[in-house]
Amino acid sequence: MSTAASTPLFACSRCFSRHPFEELSPGEQLCKECRGLFPVVKCTYCRSEFQQTSKSNTSSICKKCEANVKLYGKPTACEYCNTIAAFIGNKCQRCANSERKYGPAVTCEQCKQRCAFDRHDDSKKNMLQVDGKLLCWLCTQSLKRALARTKQHLSVDRHKHRGHNHKDKRKSDMMKSKNSGDSLNESQPSEKKSKLNPLQGELDPNSSDHVVAMTQLKETIASLQKKVQQKEMELLSKDKLITELKAQHHNNTTDLRNEMKNKERMNETKFTLMNTKIQNLLKEVATLSKSAKKNNKNTKSLLNNTENSGSGTDSPSTN
Incomplete structure (x- = not known):
């Protein structure tokens, strides 16, 4: 088989x-x-890379963060790595798990933030220990991407170089077959010349062109790494600013709602007091009206009695 x-x-x-x-x-x-x-994109929240699986769904949020948003709402910034991925508490799940497993966070030697974790008890599997430097997860991913791009460029250059050497070898074989009838004394200088010819044989790794190319490549990698770090820091600062503005907006909205509720309560209290006063005043008016009517009746009866008694005493005698 x-x-x-x-x-x-x-x-x-x-x-x-x-x-x-x-x-x-x-x-x-x-x-x-x-x-x-489908393209590979970074999650807006946890900053991990994932591949989109549908042309209709162009969401930049991974499935795990989508599920967390549905369960817990939109996250806040992690107090360690500043990614907007703290769904529960003030730490993202990645930092919370690392802290529980490896202890408190230490300073990352690349971004200078306190978001790296020293896996001293597991040095063979410590993927965050790069070139003797202790890096956080974000800086490690950035470095891995830069190394992958460099390896890809080097493989392309190596392939081109092999094709170039293959063509030079064919030219050299043709020259040798053409000069095969010459004498040994004439072939020895031609062989020395072919060795001196830069288009034949392997490229000398110590040549000035090779050193210059490698130096330029290293400088390009370093500048690209700086640009990537600057962009990531800008994104982190913008995400932090957005989170602060959202928190401020939430606080302002809460304060306005509380103020409106307090004013509504005060208005209701005043309205109740005014209604009570009006009712009391109406009762007083009714009482005064009744007493005024009684007084009018008494006054009229007194006047009638007085008139009747006066007419009886003033009548003259018929004798």
């Missing part, structure tokens, strides 16, 4: 074509063809 036939194959989660396991992407289990159809 051949080795290819004995290798187990696994189905792509999108097109269901079968491939070796190492050729499928981690997580989504997509083949190379399906991976090329």
